[in-house]
Amino acid sequence: MKPRKVPAAATAVLMLALAATACGSGGGSDDGKKVTVGIKFDQPGVGLKTPDGDYEGFDVDVARYVAGQLGYAPSDIVFKEAKSADRETLLQRGDVDFIVASYSINDERRTKVDFAGPYFLAxxxxxxxxxxxxxxxxxxxxxxxxxxxxxxxxxxxxxxxxxxxxxxxxxxxxxxxxxxxxxxxxxxxxxxxxxxxxxxxxxxxxxxxxxGGFELSDELYGIGVKKGDTELRSDIDTALRKMVLDSAWQRAVEANFGPAGYRSEPPPGIGAPAAETPAG
Amino acid sequence: MFDFLQGYDVLGAFWTTVQLTLWSAIGSLLWGTALAAMRVSPVPVMRGFGTWYVNVVRNIPLTVIIIFTSLGLFQTLGVSLGAGTFTVINFRLAVLGLIAYTSAFVCEALRSGINTVPLGQVEAARALGLGFTQVLGLIVLPQAFRSVVGPLANVLIALTKNTTVAAAIGVPEAALLMREMIENEAQLILISAVFAAGFLVLTLPTGLFLGWVSRKAAVRR
Structure with missing residues (x-):
């Protein structure tokens, strides 16, 4: 009996490997109508994957709004986890189309990726x-x-x-x-x-x-896009400006941060010049 | 190309790694030897405890053990191991966790060494009138240690790399500095390569030296 199990196991391994590669190549948006967005999966209020498989948080609301403005239906948005250390790589390899993951704009990162926004001043x-x-x-x-x-x-x-x-x-x-x-x-x-x-x-x-309410530093959150993709970047900027104008931005802030006594601030200037970059 | 290293105390971080490794190695050698002695002892309760300890501890992920020392022992039960600041407390807790974990592997390596000592030696020692501790301490363990230098070198190398888990409770060793640098520099691959090379510098000579020792020390039968 035993030797016969080997081909079955080998087939299973092979299928798993194929499935894995299939996932790996499903990234970019050009092959279909899907858009892949990198978010945090583990930050309540910002980007969180809930136990039932849904996503919630301010970044998720922003991502959904922006994707909607770019012409994608809510069902076409694929969320992918973008851990802090992986964010540049995910964009460079094209695994995600853009990243909304409490991504502070700084000069080191700007050498690797382009930022739309900022959409939030933390x-x-x-x-x-x-x-x-x-x-x-x-x-x-x-x-x-x-x-x-x-x-x-x-x-x-x-x-x-x-x-x-x-x-x-x-x-x-x-x-x-x-x-x-x-x-x-x-x-x-x-x-x-x-x-x-x-x-x-x-x-x-x-x-x-x-x-505490101490403003110990300024962190401007931006939406990361692949370096050089100025078209997507300016489209996202347009979408963000619209989000602020039709007060969807304010609603998202209140829904996600309101219960903690968070004093909401006006949205930062979107598409602001590079000189405003904070340290760190 | 390597200008991202400026402003970071890479050597200091690796020195903490070395200290973690050394203290944990000493501790787990002692506790592991005691466990091995229990597992071959004539007292059923001690044998039972030794077996239970090894089978439980070596099957718990190290991360869980290390985080338990901080969240469970320190935060909840207030065990601070005689230290006052987080830096010292975390270091000691990490050493404690690493000792608890590594000694299970030391025990098993040592027990395999004990099994290489021919039964006739034990019988001869018993016939001469030696008690259990004397048989173990004078006859069996010295030969057992000589035959397990190789396996213990494996455990030591694994321990060196396992110290990176201490970053989970904030011990400022190499892996923690690596995370800081990755956060700041956006140079994932180069930074990882530097730290991987750092660990090779620590573990390769250890392996080569202990391999040489194990050839010298092995009991020829």
Missing amino acids: HQDVLVRAGDDSITSPADLNGRKLCSVTGSTSAQNVKNELAPRAQLQEYGGYSECLTGLENGTIDAVTTDDAILAGYAAQDHFKGKFRL
């Missing part, structure tokens, strides 16, 4: 326990216990500039930080306010945390 901020009144200004952070995600820009800002005397705990994800914040081993979680607001707005955290 600030590095802190999330503290709702009952904790000891942190009211950025100066209060020194000597306290902060938490952020391993290697992130926010974590590096804390280490190098904002609060060098603060203790910094780095974890693989913000959920671990929030566990520590909840049970008191950590005093404040720090990253972009949009991301913090998204976490604080989750049902099981509602009312437990508040945003």
